[in-house]
Amino acid sequence: MKKIAxxxxxxxxxxxxxxxIALQDGMVKxxxxxxxxxxxxxxxxxxxxxxSKELYFGHEFSGVVTEVSKGSVKIEPGMRVASEVSRTCxxxxxCLNGLSEYCRxxxxxxxxGGFTEYTLARSTPDYSFLSPVPDAIDDVTAALMEPTxxxxxxxxxxxxxxxxxxxxxxxxxxxxxxxxxxxxxxAGAIICVxxxxxxxxxxxxxxxxxxxxxxxxAGMAVIREICGEHGADVxxxxxxxxxxxxxxxxxxxxxxxxxxxxxYHGTIPEFDPLPIFRRELTIVGAxxxxxxxxTDGSSAVVHMMSLMKDDLAKIIRVYDFKDALQAFEDAKxxxxxxxxxxx
Ligand SMILES: [Zn+2]
Ligand SMILES: [Zn+2]
Numbered sequence: 446m447k448k449i450a451x452x453x454x455x456x457x458x459x460x461x462x463x464x465x466i467a468l469q470d471g472m473v474k475x476x477x478x479x480x481x482x483x484x485x486x487x488x489x490x491x492x493x494x495x496x497s498k499e500l501y502f503g504h505e506f507s508g509v510v511t512e513v514s515k516g517s518v519k520i521e522p523g524m525r526v527a528s529e530v531s532r533t534c535x536x537x538x539x540c541l542n543g544l545s546e547y548c549r550x551x552x553x554x555x556x557x558g559g560f561t562e563y564t565l566a567r568s569t570p571d572y573s574f575l576s577p578v579p580d581a582i583d584d585v586t587a588a589l590m591e592p593t594x595x596x597x598x599x600x601x602x603x604x605x606x607x608x609x610x611x612x613x614x615x616x617x618x619x620x621x622x623x624x625x626x627x628x629x630x631x632a633g634a635i636i637c638v639x640x641x642x643x644x645x646x647x648x649x650x651x652x653x654x655x656x657x658x659x660x661x662x663a664g665m666a667v668i669r670e671i672c673g674e675h676g677a678d679v680x681x682x683x684x685x686x687x688x689x690x691x692x693x694x695x696x697x698x699x700x701x702x703x704x705x706x707x708x709y710h711g712t713i714p715e716f717d718p719l720p721i722f723r724r725e726l727t728i729v730g731a732x733x734x735x736x737x738x739x740t741d742g743s744s745a746v747v748h749m750m751s752l753m754k755d756d757l758a759k760i761i762r763v764y765d766f767k768d769a770l771q772a773f774e775d776a777k778x779x780x781x782x783x784x785x786x787x788x
Contacts, residue, residue: 446461446462446463446464446465446561446562446563447459447460447461447561447562447766447788448460448461448462448557448560448561448562449502449503449560449561449766449769449786451489451490451496451502451560453496453497454492455489455490455491455492455496457490457769457770457773459766459767459769459770465563466556466557466561466563466564466565468512468514468565469514469556469565470514470515470516471514471516471517471567471568471569472514472517472556472565472566472567472568473510473512473513473514473517473520473565473566473568473575474510474511474512474513474563474564474565475506475508475509475510475511475526475563475564475565475566475575476508476509476510476511476562476563477506477507477508477559477561477562477563477564477788478506478507478508478509478584478585478587478588478787478788479506479507479508479584479585479587479588479763479785479786479787479788480503480505480506480507480558480559480560480588480785480786480788481505481506481588481589481591481592481783481784481785481786482505482772482773482776482781482783482784482785482786483504483505483591483592484617484619484685484708485504485708486502486503486560486773486776487773487776487777488708488710489502490773490777493710499552500552500553500556500557501551501552501554501555501556501557501558501564502557502558502559502560502561503558503559503560503561503564504528504551504555504558504559504591505528505559505588505589505590505591505592506527506528506558506559506564506588507525507526507527507528507578507584507585507587507588507590508525508526508527508559508564508584508788509523509524509525509526510522510523510524510526510575511563513568516569516570517568517569517573518532518568518569518570518573518740519573519740519741520568520573520575520740524577525577525578525584525587526566526575526576526577526578527575527576527578527587527588527590527591528555528559528566528574528575528576528590528591529574529575529576529590529591529594529734529738530545530546530548530549530554530572530573530574530734530736530738531573531574531575531576531738531739531740531744532571532572532573532739532740533545533546533548533549533571533572533736534548534549534571534572535571536571544736545736546598546732546733546734546735546736548572549567549572551574553567554566554567554572554574555567555574559588560769560786562788573740575740576590576738576739576740576742576744576747577740577741577742578590578742578747579742579747579751581751581754582747582750582751582754583754584787585761585763585785585787586750586754586757586758586761587750588785589618589622589750589757589761589783589785590738590746590747590750591733591734592618592619592622592733592783593622593626593746593749593750593757594733594734594735594737594738594746595619595733595734595735596618596619596622596623596625596626596733597623597626597733597735597737597745597746597749598731598732598733598734598735598737599619599623599626599681599683599704599706599731599733600623600626600627600630601731601735602704602706602729602730602731603623603627603679603681603702603704603731604679604702604729605627605630605631605632605678605679606631606678607631607633608631608632608633609632609633609678609679610632610633610634610635610636610671610672610673610677610678610679611624611627611632611633611634611635611636611677611678611679611680611681612635612636612637612638612668612672612676612677612679612680612681612693612696612697613635613636613637613638613680613681613683614638614639614660614680614681614682614683614684614689614692614693614696615637615638615639615681615682615683615684615685615689615707616637616638616639616641616644616645616647616648616657616779616782617683617684617782618760618782618783619683619706619707619733620637620681620683620684620706621637621648621651621653621760621782622757622760623681623683623706624637624653624654624681625653625753625756625757626749626753628653629749629752629753632679633678634655634656634671634672635653635654635655636654636655636656636657636658636667636668636671636672636677637654637656637657637658638657638658638659638660638664638668639657639658639659639660640659640660640684641779642659643779643780644779644782645657645658645659647782648782650759651756651759651760652759653756653759655671656671660689660692665696668696672698673698675698675699676695676696676697676698676699676701677696677697677698677701678697678698678701678702679697679701679702679703679704680693680694680696680697680701680702680703680704681693681703681704681706682703682704682705682706682707683706683707684707685707685708685709685710686707686709687709687711687712687713688713688714690703690705690709690713691713691716691717693705694720694721694726694728695720697724697726698724699724699725700724700725700726700727701724701726701727702726702727702728702729703726703727703728703729704729704730704731705728705729705730705731706730706731706733760782760783761782761783761785762775762780762781762782762783762784762785763785763786763787764784764785764786764787765786765787766786766787766788768786769786772784772785772786
């Protein structure tokens, strides 16, 4: 069996353990086909998240079900699946208040995670962390179901009207996938802002955006030229840098909307809240994943993935298992927008 082991101190090692993981009650076993590297995986490596508190490594995977335990519903051996919450209990406080994505901790849903050739995923009558994958979506694209679902949440929170101009801060997978969805929803111009020139060039090459600019005066001038002097209707902050959230507030027009769509580590020194009042901004959080998937595979996110798979392909870089350490390096450096490892 192949495994990417995460060791203390942010070290990675390729391992080939003899034993396959044994099936547990309430879980199904998945033979992992591909697993994507998420920003939160990199946060584990860099020590921004505590490895000792995490029970899994890799949550963006696709694969084939090989074994199911008693009580798993609608999931059968041989089924192609992707990871993501698709059924919740319906009776807890979160579920009853329209926040079913908070129903249960991910720590309880997968073990040891998608960076191992075989992983367990929870599937019971009151919770499932697997969604069926239609034939039209290949294994590598299917590994993006979780981030696409998170980006869908961002797009929903952006709440755009047809023709709205959108500025996206951040040239990572999350901002770009959200932008692709917003395009399908009828956004007007979509401008992406990124700090690193190499990333800007990569984003430009995808041809997805009306403009890709730097986070500087020249970039702001392009934004004003396209959106008008008052700024963008909707601004999405997907860099994870707290100070950029302040900046996003100055890029939005009067009455505009700012979506805070990142995991922030740190605070904003001398945060100026006045623009929220003076310019009547709406600031809204978007913490993916949302509760959009269904266990029968019929959800809007799955349909969207079929529609946008050509655009998704433009941001994916595929690595064989033997090159997994390089994949993590490239994800860290930004060389790969979305690195996906094939098992
Ligand atoms: Zn993720
Ligand atoms: Zn619940």
